[in-house]
Amino acid sequence: xxxxxxxxxxxxxxxxxxxxxxIFGSQWIGGAILLFxxxxxxxxxxxxSTAGIYHAILNAPIWIKVGPFDFGxxxxxxxxxxxxxxxxxxxxxxxxxxxxxxxxxxxQKAILPVAGAxxxxxxPAAIYLLFNHGTEYAxxxxxxxxxDIAFAIAILSVIGRNVPTSLKVFLTxxxxxxxxxxxxxxxxxxxxxxxxxxxxxxxxxxMIAWLLNIMKVNSFMPYILISIVLWFLFYHSGVHATIAxxxxxxxxxxxxxxxxKYFLYKIRYYMNDFIRKDKGIPVTENADQVADLYxxxxxxxxxxxxxxxxxxxxxxxxxxxIMPLFALVNAGVEITDPSDLNIFASTQTLGxxxxxxxxxxxxxxxxxxxxxxxKLAVMPEGxxxxxxxxxxxxxxxGFTMAIFIDTIAFASQPHLxxxxxxxxxxxxVVAAISGLIxxxxxxxPKPDHKAIAAK
Numbered sequence: 001x002x003x004x005x006x007x008x009x010x011x012x013x014x015x016x017x018x019x020x021x022x023i024f025g026s027q028w029i030g031g032a033i034l035l036f037x038x039x040x041x042x043x044x045x046x047x048x049s050t051a052g053i054y055h056a057i058l059n060a061p062i063w064i065k066v067g068p069f070d071f072g073x074x075x076x077x078x079x080x081x082x083x084x085x086x087x088x089x090x091x092x093x094x095x096x097x098x099x100x101x102x103x104x105x106x107x108q109k110a111i112l113p114v115a116g117a118x119x120x121x122x123x124p125a126a127i128y129l130l131f132n133h134g135t136e137y138a139x140x141x142x143x144x145x146x147x148d149i150a151f152a153i154a155i156l157s158v159i160g161r162n163v164p165t166s167l168k169v170f171l172t173x174x175x176x177x178x179x180x181x182x183x184x185x186x187x188x189x190x191x192x193x194x195x196x197x198x199x200x201x202x203x204x205x206x207m208i209a210w211l212l213n214i215m216k217v218n219s220f221m222p223y224i225l226i227s228i229v230l231w232f233l234f235y236h237s238g239v240h241a242t243i244a245x246x247x248x249x250x251x252x253x254x255x256x257x258x259x260x261k262y263f264l265y266k267i268r269y270y271m272n273d274f275i276r277k278d279k280g281i282p283v284t285e286n287a288d289q290v291a292d293l294y295x296x297x298x299x300x301x302x303x304x305x306x307x308x309x310x311x312x313x314x315x316x317x318x319x320x321x322i323m324p325l326f327a328l329v330n331a332g333v334e335i336t337d338p339s340d341l342n343i344f345a346s347t348q349t350l351g352x353x354x355x356x357x358x359x360x361x362x363x364x365x366x367x368x369x370x371x372x373x374x375k376l377a378v379m380p381e382g383x384x385x386x387x388x389x390x391x392x393x394x395x396x397x398g399f400t401m402a403i404f405i406d407t408i409a410f411a412s413q414p415h416l417x418x419x420x421x422x423x424x425x426x427x428x429v430v431a432a433i434s435g436l437i438x439x440x441x442x443x444x445p446k447p448d449h450k451a452i453a454a455k
Contacts, residue, residue: 147398254306258303
């Protein structure tokens, strides 16, 4: 029964995705939806008629009790610690794909975006600590380190039509490397007291996932069950639960069961068999043709890797459900009085704001310049330094990861979480506007002075 329901859900997800792929395929739509939910959260948190309801829903408990097993969590933590594991699992799959066969698959391809990402993490952290070293705010140094790819790509896809493709690839690869760096920072620096016994049990569960990979098990269900156990172990271990998603992604098979040559051979064979067995009656009444269709579906499914199928299945849910829900839960900062904005005079807010807006593009540009000038990397084809800097400005948009780190860096100081969120939102807006203007100016077609002079 549960397997049938699971298959039905997966089938409806695929159908819904393909019917609306012209929407889901638009890169700007994810950023637009995310922005919409940020605004909705701010409105709900600040309207007198909705603020109480909004916060009551976030604090509402979710209980699971089966016999002696009793587990409770509120909605806010369910989103931040539970659903965000799916987001991190999706990020992990993307990182693995890029490392195996994408923009980070070789040293030559990876060196510039990795260098840019490193500079774009170190400089904001340094600026933050310049303001906050030795203060109660010092734990937030990781907040301005991450780029939000959804917003950055959304802006670039709308206004950057004349930006060289190589720079769009650079920004995407940089964001992937940036996400990997942020994940390492969260895992290493933002854990609480560690329960090594639970981590040892989690390692044993990951070993099972590795064995399934070795055995080329290409079914969703075993890995879904492993993910639930793994999340529960990490949740109680002291290491942030979302890291479980990234680690599991590394063990998902990335090689299809059947290669392209075998796929083409079998598809032709079953198609010919399907035609040969045509009896002039509807397919639904022809058991032999139905069997051929089933075999074609199996061959087609097994000719893509499980990693690809997970990405394909999760992509619309992550981009259009989980991330907007995360924004709705976390962007609702309550500003009850104009004096609340005095936080912009605090070193915490200045560190986050300047770290994202100034530190991020400065770090990306300086580190990239260093690697290009020393010939360790080459400038993306067709790009100029002016266009490169304009693209780097978009790196200051740090919404999703920055807010996520803010919530765990100041978990014991809720008032600092709120001020951190305001700084992140303000910096992201200013960085987006700066990047938008810079990209727009630099992506305008330049007049051909030689052609004009010839006329």
